[in-house]
Amino acid sequence: MTSVATREPPFTTGLAPYAGTLPGHISASAAKNYLGCSLRFWFERVACLRKPTSPALHLGKAVHATLQAFHLARWRGGDDSPEAVAAAYDRAFHELERDEGPVNFDDEADREKNRLDGLRVIAAYLDSSEVLTGKPRAVEVLLKESIPGLSVPLTGAMDLVASDYTPVDFKSTASRPDPWGAAFDHEIQLVSYQLLMEAATGVTPPSLDLVFLVKTKTPQVIRVKSPPADARRKRRVVALLETVVAGIAEGRYHPQPSMPCSWCQFKNECMNWCPDMTLPGADRRTA
Ligand code: SF4
Structure with missing residues (x-):
């Protein structure tokens, strides 16, 4: 453990x-x-234990970074074309994987499927009635x-x-x-x-x-x-x-x-917990 x-x-x-x-x-x-x-x-x-990033979290971060780039472009009058947005997404997908990965993809096909899922959902936002139109x-x-x-x-x-x-x-x-x-x-x-x-x-x-x-x-x-x-x-x-x-x-x-324990990445560490354990960073015993 x-x-x-x-x-x-x-x-x-x-x-x-x-x-x-x-x-x-x-x-x-x-x-x-x-x-x-x-x-x-x-x-x-507190302990900042590092775990591999889940594909869903990685995708969410890449989509978030892309929407930010799109909204900033619209705010500042920059390039908000679908091509520029798709390029921003590919950049974010790659850079987040490099800087905050590894990501728990099953294999290269799973990685590509997730990448395309993100592209599709961003395209849906750009085509939707909810897309930012005026200046925020x-x-x-x-x-x-x-x-x-x-x-x-x-x-x-x-x-x-x-x-x-x-x-x-x-x-x-x-x-x-x-x-x-x-x-x-x-x-x-x-x-x-x-x-x-x-x-x-x-x-x-x-x-x-x-x-x-x-x-x-x-x-x-x-x-x-x-x-x-x-x-x-x-x-x-x-x-x-x-x-x-x-x-x-x-x-x-x-x-x-x-x-939520079903998808918690800290189940093994959690099994080590005991009421008389002093957790570093905590001032007192946990129970
Ligand atoms: S730390 Fe333990 S109790 Fe808390 S969510 Fe994770 S598995 Fe469940």
């Missing part, structure tokens, strides 16, 4: 590392990761703001901010999302974006949007709109974020067996 001993990570995971102290900030993605399973969070973001307010916005009720700053990176201040986040997925379930799953992220937007600009966005790029045989592009959060929804999300901040600060990391 793999040990969970501490070590200096000899690589970058692209994720902000967290220690067993009050974190410098909290993001919606870190919070969702921690709430899903605090021990998996520890493996990924901003692309890939990084915000860090103090939020009442939260003891550390909240951070977030919005894929796109529409001209009316609607934050838009893009998701690659294998199956068609149920709108209510999708909004529920991403509530922490959507409301965090609203909190950041309100703190940074004083404006409440008219909608909180997710655009799903669905990798079905015939790719689909589905927008899920969520109304802006009222005071109760905001309090609920701030409380969830603060629960995570407290958990990290107190070094609370333990297994949370559930359905």
